[in-house]
Amino acid sequence: MHTAHATRPAPDTPGRANEDYVLTGPGWAVVLDGATAPAGVDSGCEHDVPWLVAHLAAALARQLTTRPDTELTGILATAIRDTMRAHEHTCDLTNPDSPSSTAAIVRERDDMLDYLVLCDSPIAIRRRDGRLLVVDDDRTDHLPGGRPYPRALVTSLRNQPGGFWVASTRPDAAEHALTGSLPAADVSGVLMVTDGVSRLVDWYGHTWEALVDVAAAEGPARLVELVRDAERKHGPREGGKTHDDATAVWLSRPSGGR
Template sequence: MRITYETAAAPGRPSNEDFVIAGSTWVAVLDGATAPAGVDSGCRHDVPWLVAELGGALAGRLATRPEEGLPDLVADAIRAAMTAHAGTCDLTNPDSPSSTVAVLRERGGLLDYLVLCDSPIALRHTDGTVQVVHDDRTDHLPGGRPYSLELVRALRNRPGGFWVASTAPEAAYEALSGSVPSEKVTGVLLLTDGVTRLVEWYGHSWEQMTAVAATRGPAELIAQVRREELERGTPHAAKPHDDATAVWLSW
């Protein structure tokens, strides 16, 4: 397995709230949720701390428990991250920091995948088709965007709402997960929503996205989204830029 990636903070932002971890047979991408201005999260730590703590816990488990199911590993990593700040922070606060999780693992003749919240995985098959695993529940909350803080609080990690890695280990079992034969896949693309803007807002296809990653590398996808943001702008109420991460796996 060959893994290449690019990750970049949004222009003008001091830190990157995306996080990438990788081993010889696995890779995971996390995208921390930026806290709204003035909101008390009940946590003394910032979002980069959370994604690093959660990512580190997940990396250790992926490396040492290669046969265990991905939902179990993610749930255990969430528990470990909670333990790391349970003594200093209010983990009952509904605005506690959170993150998406996307994992791809090679295991025998299979590729295992897990997607929790909106960091999708695109698998390019040998016949040229692209299978996209996208947990888009955050796009279908009632009332339409922009969502109110009260609505997000009420529906985060709740049935009928959306699920994310934060203070509820059971969220891992609500992720989209499964396996495909590795012999039928020629490449895999993992993205945060700072890059999926190319598809969702600017008309790029998933076939184009995987082709660019395969031929010009993940950095070109981030360069493209920055050009689109500058030239065409973003929809009303959306951030002009976001942290952006793209990972390409090939064999």
């Protein structure tokens, strides 16, 4: 598959590192979106979110490269475990506010396309017949009481049954990811985004079909431009960030190609 990506940090915090992460290899792509801890919250960890996503991405790359036949849930669980080992002797990994990340993975294996989504970094898969499969783990939109969520509620429901699951300090979170496979020959393109781009759908009235069309025709960077335009024109939804790190990856397969 041909791969193009664009990733930009939030423009309202100059100098802050981008907490999204993109990594691609032969036949696979990974998108991560690190969660920024609210001001004043003790994460129990001496590392920041960019450290976490970089180490998790590296661990995923190792697994995807050396264990190509392993289920994606097993790949992610091992990557979380490896990342934990990198700071288990310096940080309190029992702290529920430990740095965390979403995870989206796409992989071609034999004649199949495998996908995994954990938390709110969705994937839209365009089939050759024009149908669209959107894989969206929206459990963060359905916590008790409605938005804006109290900080304590989010902490209590992170990586807990009835709450939502992220890549952090529980390898078993991978078992709660949304996963599936479909024949690779039936797929013409795959769009992977962080919620800094999917807000075009969630907040600003765009459709997934429109986002895929833009990515296919103009490239993923255009989606980031559309997000920034919408943010400037309409602002955030209640309780949301004015801007966020924004990442889009477009994977395409030529007609009749592998």
